[in-house]
Amino acid sequence: MTEAVGQRLAAALAPLASLLALLVLWEAGVRWFEVDSFLLPPPSAIGAALLDSAGPLWDNSLYTLRTFAAGFGLSICVALPLAVLVTASRWLAAAIYPLLVLIQSIPKVALAPILIVAMGTSEAPRVVITFLVAFFPLVIATATGLLHTPPELLRLARSLRASALQRLLYIRLPHAVPFIFSGLKMSATLSVIGVVVAEFVAADRGLGYLMTSAMAFFNTPLAYAAMLLLSLISIAAFHGIGLLQALLFPWSTGQPNAAG
Amino acid sequence: MIELRGVAHRYPGQADEEHTFTGVDLEIPRHSFVAVVGRSGCGKSTLLNVIAGLDAPCAGSVSIDGKAVCGPPDAVSLMFQAPTLLPWLPVLDNVLFPLRIAGADLAAGRDRALQLLELCGIADRARARPQQLSGGMQQRVALCRALVSQPSVLLMDEPFGALDALTRELMGEELLRLRERQPQTVLMVTHSIEEAVLLADRVVVMAPDPGRIREIIDVDLPRPRDLAQAQPRAVAGALRELIFERGGSTAHAAGQPRVEVAYD
Numbered sequence: 190m191t192e193a194v195g196q197r198l199a200a201a202l203a204p205l206a207s208l209l210a211l212l213v214l215w216e217a218g219v220r221w222f223e224v225d226s227f228l229l230p231p232p233s234a235i236g237a238a239l240l241d242s243a244g245p246l247w248d249n250s251l252y253t254l255r256t257f258a259a260g261f262g263l264s265i266c267v268a269l270p271l272a273v274l275v276t277a278s279r280w281l282a283a284a285i286y287p288l289l290v291l292i293q294s295i296p297k298v299a300l301a302p303i304l305i306v307a308m309g310t311s312e313a314p315r316v317v318i319t320f321l322v323a324f325f326p327l328v329i330a331t332a333t334g335l336l337h338t339p340p341e342l343l344r345l346a347r348s349l350r351a352s353a354l355q356r357l358l359y360i361r362l363p364h365a366v367p368f369i370f371s372g373l374k375m376s377a378t379l380s381v382i383g384v385v386v387a388e389f390v391a392a393d394r395g396l397g398y399l400m401t402s403a404m405a406f407f408n409t410p411l412a413y414a415a416m417l418l419l420s421l422i423s424i425a426a427f428h429g430i431g432l433l434q435a436l437l438f439p440w441s442t443g444q445p446n447a448a449g
Numbered sequence: 450m451i452e453l454r455g456v457a458h459r460y461p462g463q464a465d466e467e468h469t470f471t472g473v474d475l476e477i478p479r480h481s482f483v484a485v486v487g488r489s490g491c492g493k494s495t496l497l498n499v500i501a502g503l504d505a506p507c508a509g510s511v512s513i514d515g516k517a518v519c520g521p522p523d524a525v526s527l528m529f530q531a532p533t534l535l536p537w538l539p540v541l542d543n544v545l546f547p548l549r550i551a552g553a554d555l556a557a558g559r560d561r562a563l564q565l566l567e568l569c570g571i572a573d574r575a576r577a578r579p580q581q582l583s584g585g586m587q588q589r590v591a592l593c594r595a596l597v598s599q600p601s602v603l604l605m606d607e608p609f610g611a612l613d614a615l616t617r618e619l620m621g622e623e624l625l626r627l628r629e630r631q632p633q634t635v636l637m638v639t640h641s642i643e644e645a646v647l648l649a650d651r652v653v654v655m656a657p658d659p660g661r662i663r664e665i666i667d668v669d670l671p672r673p674r675d676l677a678q679a680q681p682r683a684v685a686g687a688l689r690e691l692i693f694e695r696g697g698s699t700a701h702a703a704g705q706p707r708v709e710v711a712y713d
């Protein structure tokens with residue numbers, strides 16, 4: 190018993206230990222070779238920037254989070270119905286799918302300045318860019334789940350005289366749940382990237398803006414601090430979605446191939 | 450009463466001359482238990498699907514209680530070789546699933562479902578997930594699901610085929626016990642000659658290339674049957690001969706002849 194606890198503790202401590210070792214190595218390396226702080230700041234300088242600029246970092250984080258939530262939310266609202274449509278009929282798939290691939294093939298980073306000119310300096314273009322970066326994987330993941338419903342389950346539904354809507358609600362969507370959640374995880378991390386790209390191009394607030402403006406003044410430690418917070422947002426979203434899945438659909442987190 | 454008249458079937462890919470099966474004439478009286486045996490690929494599953502209205506015949510007519518079958522009829526339940534349970538629903542909700550789809554009264558159904566689970570000895574697993582159950586238990590849940598809507602016809606495609614021999618025997622007995630309470634017309638495809646002899650009132654032997662009915666044998670034996678006894682053994686022997694086309698000719702007009710087995 191205590192042995193098992195010890196093992197789990199060791200497993201939890203292992204990444205912390207390696208992270209700590211990396212930080213120590215980083216700090217020592219920067220000091221030893223006397224690297225300029227604006228080229229590569231030591232961890233201590235980044236920590237100091239985090240504390241010194243806690244206020245602006247917090248405000249800009251909230252702003253970035255807001256754009257993230259709007260863009261990610263829009264992705265979900267568009268991707269799920271779109272996936273249902275694409276998988277509903279061959280005709281709809283033929284009509285919609287090429288369009289999706291076209292949108293996906295556009296480099297979003299290149300699209301950002303164009304969109305901002307077209308849509309003005311409000312938050313709207315940043316939300317749209319985030320959405321464009323994030324929604325496609327969610328469509329694909331959801332459509333895959335819907336299409337890979339085991340045929341014997343659909344045969345069962347047909348033998349019970351289930352309508353197309355009932356088949357969707359009671360068979361296809363539940364089966365797609367684990368697929369949807371892996372799509373959500375992918376889409377959430379892409380959303381963070383989308384927000385930052387949009388903020389790089391045009392924004393007067395947000396962590397992406399903070400990074401570019403900090404670099405304009407060679408305040409590299411602050412840029413690193415902002416980057417750290419962006420990673421934290423990304424990680425939190427990823428694990429938050431996993432947690433949500435475990436809470437709402439505990440059956441979907443186990444072995445994906447259980448109970449054929 | 451299930452009636453098939455000159456039923457033939459062809460899959461989309463097959464040529465005009467080819468058939469999955471042809472000239473199938475079959476009458477299944479109300480409340481009788483009919484088993485279908487035959488070598489793999491002779492069209493047993495397809496025949497079941499045609500009767501279930503999941504597949505359309507290319508010739509002939511199928512009717513249940515005088516009503517022509519087109520599309521899955523009411524009062525017919527299907528059971529497959531795999532349990533085909535929904536992994537996201539607990540056992541009880543899986544059993545209730547047909548009622549939910551039909552928009553039926555779930556409160557009354559719940560009592561019936563629990564009673565069925567009780568009869569199958571798995572009432573204590575009503576809240577469990579299907580994945581947590583053994584194969585035999587899962588198939589019991591599938592049986593309860595097939596019976597919860599109180600069907601008058603039960604179509605089963607090798608329902609116990611994936612189970613070990615002991616569980617299979619128990620499931621057969623359970624099915625007979627459940628039928629005593631509420632008799633249904635049962636058509637069961639099986640690859641087990643023993644199962645057919647132990648359970649059925651009548652056995653349909655199918656032959657391949659093209660699929661057709663080779664013989665129909667009445668099994669007029671008292672129950673419970675035991676393969677250690679001479680008479681069931683004689684029937685099993687006759688069935689085996691027919692399936693492997695050793696005894697007799699194959700020149701019978703499809704479906705019509707009835708072989709009376711000379712017991713002892």
Ligand SMILES: Nc1ncnc2c1ncn2[C@@H]1O[C@H](COP(=O)(O)OP(=O)(O)O)[C@@H](O)[C@H]1O
Binds near residue numbers: 460492495
């Ligand atoms: N979906 C299908 N498309 C084309 N041919 C099929 C299909 N399903 C089954 N068959 C063919 O039809 C024949 C009968 O199949 P089946 O009814 O499953 O036989 P059984 O259940 O007696 O083993 C087989 O030769 C099989 O290859």
Ligand SMILES: [Mg+2]
Binds near residue numbers: 493495
């Ligand atoms: Mg079969």
